[in-house]
Amino acid sequence: MKQIAIFLITVCTIAFLSGCEEKQTLPYIPVEETDEEIPHEGEDVDPLTVNYQLDKVLQCDPVNTDGTDITNKLDFFSSPARISVSISPTKTLFTFENGELIPFYPFAEELQSPVECELDTAVVPNELRRKDTGEVLATFENDGFVISFHLDSKSLTYKYKFKSIN
Amino acid sequence: MKTINKRTILRTAAAVLLMTAVVGCLYFDGINQPEEADANTVIEYDAQLRIQTLTEGTGRLVFAILAPVDWDLASNATLTLSTKNLTAKNHLYEKNGQTPPFTEEITGEVLELMPETEKTPATVESDKLVSGLPEQDKPWAEALELCSEVGIGGNEGLENVPELKWVVWRSKTIFTITDDSDSNDTDNPEINIYATVHIKLKTGMTPSTFYMGYAYTYDQWGFVTKNARHAVEFKKLTVNPKAMPPIIKPSTFRYGDIFAVQFIPFMTGLENAQDVYLCGKAVYNSGQVAEVTERSDKNRMEYISAQQLFERYIYPKEFFGLPADAVIEELRFYFTDATGEIAVHNNASGGYLLEQAAE
Numbered sequence: 001m002k003q004i005a006i007f008l009i010t011v012c013t014i015a016f017l018s019g020c021e022e023k024q025t026l027p028y029i030p031v032e033e034t035d036e037e038i039p040h041e042g043e044d045v046d047p048l049t050v051n052y053q054l055d056k057v058l059q060c061d062p063v064n065t066d067g068t069d070i071t072n073k074l075d076f077f078s079s080p081a082r083i084s085v086s087i088s089p090t091k092t093l094f095t096f097e098n099g100e101l102i103p104f105y106p107f108a109e110e111l112q113s114p115v116e117c118e119l120d121t122a123v124v125p126n127e128l129r130r131k132d133t134g135e136v137l138a139t140f141e142n143d144g145f146v147i148s149f150h151l152d153s154k155s156l157t158y159k160y161k162f163k164s165i166n
Numbered sequence: 167m168k169t170i171n172k173r174t175i176l177r178t179a180a181a182v183l184l185m186t187a188v189v190g191c192l193y194f195d196g197i198n199q200p201e202e203a204d205a206n207t208v209i210e211y212d213a214q215l216r217i218q219t220l221t222e223g224t225g226r227l228v229f230a231i232l233a234p235v236d237w238d239l240a241s242n243a244t245l246t247l248s249t250k251n252l253t254a255k256n257h258l259y260e261k262n263g264q265t266p267p268f269t270e271e272i273t274g275e276v277l278e279l280m281p282e283t284e285k286t287p288a289t290v291e292s293d294k295l296v297s298g299l300p301e302q303d304k305p306w307a308e309a310l311e312l313c314s315e316v317g318i319g320g321n322e323g324l325e326n327v328p329e330l331k332w333v334v335w336r337s338k339t340i341f342t343i344t345d346d347s348d349s350n351d352t353d354n355p356e357i358n359i360y361a362t363v364h365i366k367l368k369t370g371m372t373p374s375t376f377y378m379g380y381a382y383t384y385d386q387w388g389f390v391t392k393n394a395r396h397a398v399e400f401k402k403l404t405v406n407p408k409a410m411p412p413i414i415k416p417s418t419f420r421y422g423d424i425f426a427v428q429f430i431p432f433m434t435g436l437e438n439a440q441d442v443y444l445c446g447k448a449v450y451n452s453g454q455v456a457e458v459t460e461r462s463d464k465n466r467m468e469y470i471s472a473q474q475l476f477e478r479y480i481y482p483k484e485f486f487g488l489p490a491d492a493v494i495e496e497l498r499f500y501f502t503d504a505t506g507e508i509a510v511h512n513n514a515s516g517g518y519l520l521e522q523a524a525e
Contacts, residue, residue, distance in 0.1 A: 156416065156419065
């Protein structure tokens with residue numbers, strides 16, 4: 001009797017141990033659910049792109065730091081400048097398009113759009129910087145991007161204020 | 167503004183000549199007053215006085231100017247007196263054991279306003295006793311108008327002449343005039359004393375054409391008709407409207423910036439213009455010139471009713487059609503009406519010069 005009991009325990013133990021290692025055969029082929037936010041290896045997801053159009057041009061000087069709205073004072077601002085910012089999990093791209101009639105350019109050199117950028121949220125207002133040179137291309141203030149630049153006098157600052165047109 | 171006709175000029179010239187002729191021993195050798203001046207502008211010039219010492223007497227020099235009331239010359243004029251030859255006869259005093267009244271010439275003595283309480287002498291003793299004339303024993307400014315040899319000169323009968331009045335000054339120095347005519351001074355036969363009254367005054371705001379009046383005498387004599395003890399002269403003056411120079415906003419700018427050119431039409435030929443156009447000239451790239459002279463929407467100025475001025479924002483390179491890399495060296499602007507026939511500028515070539523900030 002004692003031998004029979006020992007045999008049964010041994011068989012059960014072997015069966016239990018061998019069962020743990022055996023792959024379970026499923027009745028269907030499993031399909032892994034994909035997360036759209038997570039790109040496949042080697043590829044980017046569709047970026048989120050926001051388009052902006054020039055809304056106001058301000059001229060600021062040491063006496064008038066809030067600036068004077070000169071948007072409607074010059075005809076060439078009727079062809080508005082535009083920017084777009086494309087954000088994906090892996091990179092941020094900045095595109096600038098000057099107004100056709102605007103006779104000057106707000107950056108020191110013409111941008112080869114799109115330009116890869118980083119949004120520096122550690123400063124206020126947030127700064128959109130070129131990834132390669134660190135140059136600040138725009139700041140994000142309130143609800144839109146602002147490009148600040150000088151034309152000739154260092155004491156005069158011009159501000160392009162953009163608003164979203166998406 | 168009325169054009170003075172030839173007849174009026176001849177009549178005035180004859181009157182002035184007559185007045186000069188009847189004056190005995192006091193003369194104007196010249197007054198280099200400009201014939202034209204801008205409104206609201208300071209002008210300076212000299213009146214050259216020559217005094218023949220044929221008559222003895224003692225008194226202060228009295229000098230008067232006829233000008234528009236609104237010029238307020240009592241507040242806006244400064245007259246200074248300098249003399250020459252005042253000490254020329256001192257050796258004669260010394261020869262006679264006398265102390266000469268002046269040991270040195272007077273230089274830059276500021277004349278003081280004649281007190282309003284002061285009146286002209288009631289009587290004057292010259293060749294004969296003169297008294298009872300309207301101009302005697304009167305406040306000095308009033309006496310000048312009452313004296314038939316002075317009055318308001320050629321302004322009488324002219325149209326659009328502003329209201330005029332005489333303003334009177336006097337010297338602090340009391341002069342002693344000695345008759346040197348028979349002194350037989352062979353060393354120095356000169357018997358004239360010369361004086362220069364330097365006049366600095368500010369013109370009024372209103373454009374006009376009229377005759378400024380100048381007169382002088384001694385306070386012991388007054389301006390008395392036929393007394394030959396004063397000198398008087400009138401000189402025509404045209405006061406031109408003066409435009410305020412353009413205002414640039416912001417005040418600190420460079421030629422490569424955007425800025426507003428503002429023009430105040432008040433007291434200019436464009437005061438009643440409905441449309442005003444900004445015209446001008448740019449000098450760039452070592453002397454090349456670009457101009458805007460036509461009138462179009464591109465250079466039509468916006469009227470800012472609250473400030474009563476015209477304004478135009480420009481980016482000069484675009485306004486003058488210059489290349490993007492042009493370096494502007496000079497900018498001048500002027501203002502015209504829709505016809506282009508009325509232009510306001512500062513008489514300088516090409517208009518008002520805009521000066522840019524250093525950086």
